[in-house]
Amino acid sequence: MPVYGTENVVVRCYETGPGGLARPATFADYFQEAASNNARALGFPGERLWAQGMAWVLARLALHIHRYPAAGETVCIRTWPAAHDRTIAQRCYEATDVHGQPLAWGTSAWVVMDISTRRMLPIPDFVAQGYPKDQPDCRPFATRAVPKLRETAHEALLRSRRADMDANGHVNNARYVDWVLEAMPQDFAAAHEPSMVDITFRAECGAGVPLVSFCSAPEEQVSLHSLRLASATAQEPRADHGSSVQPQPAGATPEKSAKPDSSPAEHAAGESANATELCRARVIWRARPAHHAPEHRA
CATH class of the missing domain: 3.10.129.10 (Hotdog Thioesterase)
Structure with missing residues (x-):
């Protein structure tokens, strides 16, 4: 039974x-x-x-x-x-x-x-x-593996916090679900909601780590996402399925400095192109139904 x-x-x-x-x-x-x-x-x-x-x-x-x-x-x-x-x-x-x-x-x-x-x-x-x-x-x-993001349309800079950590000494998996969705433009996110999120976790992350969340433009209401360290010099993920890398120390920052003519956002996104991928996701969206916020409950 x-x-x-x-x-x-x-x-x-x-x-x-x-x-x-x-x-x-x-x-x-x-x-x-x-x-x-x-x-x-x-x-x-x-x-x-x-x-x-x-x-x-x-x-x-x-x-x-x-x-x-x-x-x-x-x-x-x-x-x-x-x-x-x-x-x-x-x-x-x-x-x-x-x-x-x-x-x-x-x-x-x-x-x-x-x-x-x-x-x-x-x-x-x-x-x-x-x-x-x-x-x-x-x-x-739905798929044998979550597809890799190959063409980036949008990105968002993030940083992990001590409050995001769990008992295993790394960022809790539910926070990654929030973070992969963060790169989607506000106008699209305001009019749509995920009906499916399929996320695979590829490496772990400690507190105080700069991150970049990337996503594709949604095609037929489907988008691909990738969350990466904001430094190409970080340790690469191991090949084992579901394996992890060593957590980055709190307050870790990219080793390379930004060029004088580049903004911090441009530099972080560029550095992350070959950096450790923490997770990747495939998201299916649907139109957000019209609703009113519920009355306040004491």
Whole structure:
């Protein structure tokens, strides 16, 4: 019999954007929390891996969003671990409103990282042995791999913060979901919302690191995105699937100085062309429905 983890959460005002609706990263946060709680209930929580010098790391996440809930709405989440092989474990998610109407669903791929070396490890025996049997499969990823961004149309300069860090000592994956969308021009983002975000995580990042978010022009409502370090001299990502690079130290800055006739933004974007790619994403957009912000709830 399938084993599910279920929990209900109320959308908080600070988890919403303009119009009072949740953001894509809100679902990433909810799914991550549900996954952590379900793994704990099944006997392979992050705390147990930490005690053995290991950590769960998200390698890929696909979010498919039917409707963005408003502040004050209750979101009912169901998650379960699905198939796994020697190095990758899949986990599935579903989110509905209190009436059972779909809000979102997701598929994720997780790997185990050695905390000291930051390299990927095989799935531990206690995890494999504790995995429930006969679990439903996750819905497949739309593409075998997230396509590489080859033609950049827009970019945005960012910097990671200490507040973005998680227990693994690097920027939390949900922040990347926000950051890859940041490069989309404001006029387009104001009129559209993502119906799907498929993101693959390629390297990790510490606090205080200059970053550049790039994106393509949307073609047939599809855009490609890349988040990179703002320095071509940074360490390149390892070839392992889902592997990580060493976090950059807080306050790290590009080693090369900008030319006198170039702006900081132009220099950072140019430097990032060959710099470490932290993640890449494929986003499908749809017209943002007309709505009114909900009344304030005390």
